[in-house]
Amino acid sequence: MYVAVKGGEAAIDAAHAWLAEERRGDPAVPAPTVAQLREGMALAVDRVMAEGSLYDPDLAALAILQARGDLVEAIFLLRAFRTTLPRLAASRPVDTGAMRADRRVSAIFKDVPGGQVLGPTFDYTHRLLDFALAAGVDPPPAPGAPADPAPLPRVAEALGAEGLLQPEPPGDATPPDLTREPLELPAPRALRLQVLARGDEGFLLGLAYSTQRGYGRTHAFVGELRTGAVSVEVEIPELGLAIELGEVVLTECETVNQFAGSRTEPPQFTRGYGLSFGRAERRALAMALVDRALRARELGEDLSGAPAGDEEFVLGHCDNVQATGFLEHIKLPHYVDFQAELELVRRLRREAEAARAAGESAGREAAE
Amino acid sequence: MTADDPMEASERRAWMGLCARAPAARLCELVAAMGPPEPVEWLRRPETGTVMIRARAGGTGAPFHLGEMTATRGTLRLSCGTVGHGWVQGRDRAACEAAARVDAAMQTPRAGAVRRAVLDPLAAEEEARRRARAGRAAATRVEFFTLARGEDE
Structure with a gap:
């Protein structure tokens, strides 16, 4: 039974007014602008776009500002906004091989064609706090060098040419779309990749880490990691x-x-794939490990007992908007539900008490 | 103008793409600098929506849906009857209008002037932006050198 309870409007209005004031912070400090967040918090913007599943840096920056830096809340705002927009078209599949890469590294071949291009990376920094930033010191311009305009060849092509790497089956079928149809299991790889591409980074990171520590060991090498601009072509x-x-x-x-082979597949290397909006190495890497773990069934591997290989578990729990919605709703009023629970526990206690009393009196009678 | 002529189609593809990718403020600025806008009739007013971006598993395999991006489209007609389509990345309606005006004007005798005033600068600026990033990336390319370890005397 639901009982309508009214009240709290004034309290809610006051709470939201205070939220707006707290969001603004100290009025003596200049308020950050959307453009400042977009430029200075670029990786937070990228994460919000990736998990909000909508590429629009200004919108993501606005969402971060509105959410006071709570990225899951910002992702929620972006997803909600997306639902108000009509779908104009679907793009042709992007050609990541033609990426204008800022960064491209391979952990398996030192002399990869096109070279190891580090890009603007945190790698090899000393992770010491830089107080020059706090002092507002502008950095000197980064050095440049003559660039070869040719796109960087894929590392996978080198292994694939020898037949040592499982080929990606080509295709042009229209893929399933999670935003249009509910998730059904078992999910084809195209649908799994869509779910993972917008999955929570922390969840994907934890799962990927678990496969490295032995929960479904799939022993991944980073064949290639690249970040850069890709053209989106639309009919x-x-x-x-x-x-x-x-x-x-x-x-x-x-x-x-590594893959030792199965009844149907020769020993060869298999692949995991990660792709994310923005500069999101941790997400892309974690996604690739989880994608590979989820391919256990089609490769005839036994990953039972490994959470990362459990499709229902992974796909059902990696969306942080869904997760936070269900988790956080329990803090909202459940007065009536709880009233029923309270009544139930009281009744059970009364019954247990009565049964104990009856048992004691029966025992006394038997002793007399 | 239709896409029947492959040469014309490829040119139109180039100018529409250039306007679509241009920074919104810059596109509007260049179009505004061409003089007062001529009156147009909107066949479809600028409308913001999304384009679902597809990618391929493993980069080369079967397609999947990666996520959406914002885009704005609109269609207008000049008084001479020429129809222009504006498609731009993002949510800027003014940029969409500017792109549609460019698309229409490029099909009229004013094409040469529009190319010089709008398209050539946009192309040069896009090229410069890309070259600057590529140059910075090239400077971070690792040059390996091997150290002799003297094990095989």
């Missing part, structure tokens, strides 16, 4: 031609995994 239906409508920054990770 304009009224014109019958495709234009390069935009450019998005993506991070792609391909892992190469």
Whole structure:
């Protein structure tokens, strides 16, 4: 039974007014602008775009500002906004091989064609706090060098040419779309990749780490990790031609995994794939490890007992908007539900008490 | 103009793409600098929505849905009857209008002037932006050198 309870409007209004004031912070300090967040908190913006599943840096920066830096709340805001927009088109599959890469490294071949390009990385920094930043010191300009405009060849091509790497089955079928149809299990890889691409980074990181520590050991090498701008080509239906409508920054990770072979597959390397909006190496790498773990069934591996290989567990719990919605709703009023629980526990106690009393009196009678 | 002629289609693809990817403020600025806007009739007013971006498993395999991006489209007609389509990345309606005006004007005798005033600068600036990033990336390319370890005397 639901009982409508009214009240609290004034308290809610006051709470939201205070929230706005707290969000603003000390009025003596200049308020951050959307553009400042977009530029200075670029990786937070990237994460919100990736998990909000909507590429629009200004919107993501606004969401972060509105959420006071709570990224899961910001992701929620972006997802909610997305639902108000009509879908104009779907792009042709992006060609990540033609990426204008800021960074491209391979952990398996030192002399990979095109070289190891570090890009603006945190790797090899000393992780010491830089007080010059606090003092507002601008950095000197980064050095440049003559660039080769040719796209970087994929590392996987080198292994694939020898037949040592499982090929990716090509295809052009229209993939399933999680935003249009509910998730059904078992899910094809295309649907799994969509779920993982917008999955919570922390959850993916934990799962990927668990496979490294032995819960479904799949032993991944980073075949290639690249970040850069990719063109998005869209067919304009009224014109019958495709234009390069935009450019998005993506991070792609391909892992190469040991595979001893199975009844149907020869010994070879298998692949895990991670792709994320933005500069998101940790997400892309974790996604690739989880993607590979979830391929256990099709590769005939036994990953039972490993959470990362459990499709229902992974796909059902990696969305942080769903997770936080269900988790956080329990802090909202459950007065009536709890009233029923209270009544139940009181009744059980009364019954238990009565039964104990009856047992004691029966025991006394038997002794007399 | 239709896409029947492959040459024309490829040119149109190039100018529409250039406007679509251009920084919104810059596109509007260049179009505004061409003089007062001529009156147009909107066949479809600028509308913001999303484009679902597809990618391929393993980079080369079967397609999957990666996520969406914002885009704005609109269609207008010049008084001479020429129809222009504006498609831009993002949510800027003014940029969408500017792109549609460029698309329409590029099909008229004013094409040469529009190319010089809007498209050439946009192309040069895009190229410069890309070259600057590529140059910085090139400077972070690792040059390995091998140290002799003297094990095989």
